[in-house]
Amino acid sequence: MAGQSTRRVTRPPRHLADLDPAGRRAAAAELGCEPFRGDQLARHYFARLTDESGDMTDLPAGIRDGLAQALLPKLLTGVHEASSDGGTTHKTLWRAVDGALVESVLMRYPDRVTMCVSSQAGCGMACPFCATGQAGLTRNLSAAEIVGQVFAGAQALARGRIPGGPGRISNVVFMGMGEPLANYQAVLTAVRRLSDPVPQGLGISQRSLTVSTVGLVPAMRRLAGEGLTARLALSLHAPDDELRDELVPVNRRWKVASALEAAFGYASTTGRRVSIEYALISGINDQPWRARALASLLAGELAHVNLIPLNPTPGSRWTASTPAATRAFVEVLQAGRVPVTIRDTRGRDIDGACGQLAADAASSGLALAQA
Ligand code: SAH
Numbered sequence: 001m002a003g004q005s006t007r008r009v010t011r012p013p014r015h016l017a018d019l020d021p022a023g024r025r026a027a028a029a030e031l032g033c034e035p036f037r038g039d040q041l042a043r044h045y046f047a048r049l050t051d052e053s054g055d056m057t058d059l060p061a062g063i064r065d066g067l068a069q070a071l072l073p074k075l076l077t078g079v080h081e082a083s084s085d086g087g088t089t090h091k092t093l094w095r096a097v098d099g100a101l102v103e104s105v106l107m108r109y110p111d112r113v114t115m116c117v118s119s120q121a122g123c124g125m126a127c128p129f130c131a132t133g134q135a136g137l138t139r140n141l142s143a144a145e146i147v148g149q150v151f152a153g154a155q156a157l158a159r160g161r162i163p164g165g166p167g168r169i170s171n172v173v174f175m176g177m178g179e180p181l182a183n184y185q186a187v188l189t190a191v192r193r194l195s196d197p198v199p200q201g202l203g204i205s206q207r208s209l210t211v212s213t214v215g216l217v218p219a220m221r222r223l224a225g226e227g228l229t230a231r232l233a234l235s236l237h238a239p240d241d242e243l244r245d246e247l248v249p250v251n252r253r254w255k256v257a258s259a260l261e262a263a264f265g266y267a268s269t270t271g272r273r274v275s276i277e278y279a280l281i282s283g284i285n286d287q288p289w290r291a292r293a294l295a296s297l298l299a300g301e302l303a304h305v306n307l308i309p310l311n312p313t314p315g316s317r318w319t320a321s322t323p324a325a326t327r328a329f330v331e332v333l334q335a336g337r338v339p340v341t342i343r344d345t346r347g348r349d350i351d352g353a354c355g356q357l358a359a360d361a362a363s364s365g366l367a368l369a370q371a
Pocket of ligand 1: 125174233234308309310312
């Protein structure tokens with residue numbers, strides 16, 4: 001089995017979830033079947049949540065396997081699972097057909113189920129506090145590889161495999177591994193497929209999807225023009241360019257002011273309040289003066305701040321802000337009338353929390369051992 005350094009980057013095979021309804025019909029026709037077979041397959045995948053040809057008894061036996069092999073190839077194989085919070089937080093490490101490793105996390109709450117998905121294997125953005133950023137980019141995921149992570153969660157819920165009884169995915173956040181807007185087309189297709197009504201897609205309200213970005217300004221502007229109602233999150237982490245250049249290196253290219261301008265532009269075009277992500281790092285970005293600077297940047301804008309207690313990554317010298325510093329930061333924002341929430345830290349104990357997703361050497365070793 002090839003090691004990471006020699007792994008070849010390949011394009012994953014085409015899958016039903018990459019295609020819109022017209023594309024699926026055309027693909028069925030290309031395979032010598034009636035076009036409506038594409039719709040039937042979509043019903044199995046998106047409505048019945050199965051990709052096993054044996055379940056598809058409404059398809060003639062002679063074409064069932066061929067169609068499923070061609071349009072529902074197994075793109076992701078679960079190679080490791082970890083649970084916490086009584087099984088209601090569930091992380092999966094997936095191996096793609098070329099060996100690339102990605103992770104997704106399902107989090108069940110009393111009133112909703114959120115899936116955190118990866119958009120790339122690895123990440124090229126190199127944010128020094130983020131576990132994924134340390135390893136660099138392996139490759140972009142295809143739309144179907146992104147949708148497939150949600151499909152798996154939806155299937156596990158529907159089949160009652162997550163404690164709490166059968167359920168549905170209500171929210172998806174593109175906050176796993178990777179920079180979604182550096183994989184623009186696949187992420188856009190995935191957003192459409194996740195939100196297309198069943199059985200064209202998974203039927204999750206677009207308003208419940210969040211695309212999170214380091215601030216790739218041209219892509220943010222382009223996204224604003226796609227006619228979406230999905231939420232945009234901007235990972236700001238500092239209100240000043242000097243510190244943000246260090247924490248989010250892409251800031252050297254697109255500064256705080258232009259990233260915010262693009263975020264506010266998205267908010268005004270879509271009517272969706274933009275979420276400003278801010279990981280509180282003790283003594284680094286949590287000073288009251290930075291809270292005041294942040295409040296004045298956001299005053300009167302359609303934005304809210306989501307504070308994330310830093311999840312220290314292995315080898316990092318940074319730690320999470322103290323409760324007192326966090327409280328003081330929150331109070332400054334509130335005094336400036338900026339809405340603020342504090343992100344919960346589900347899955348910390350299974351390395352499933354924000355910024356901890358990294359297919360590290362240990363998990364790769366496990367993956368390869370089980371391959
Ligand atoms: N690349 C995208 C999405 C991936 S990460 C982005 O940067 O927005 C999702 C969020 O987790 C981002 O806000 C990211 O900055 C944050 N994050 C990364 N590492 C973290 C860590 N160690 N502790 C807390 N938050 C972290």
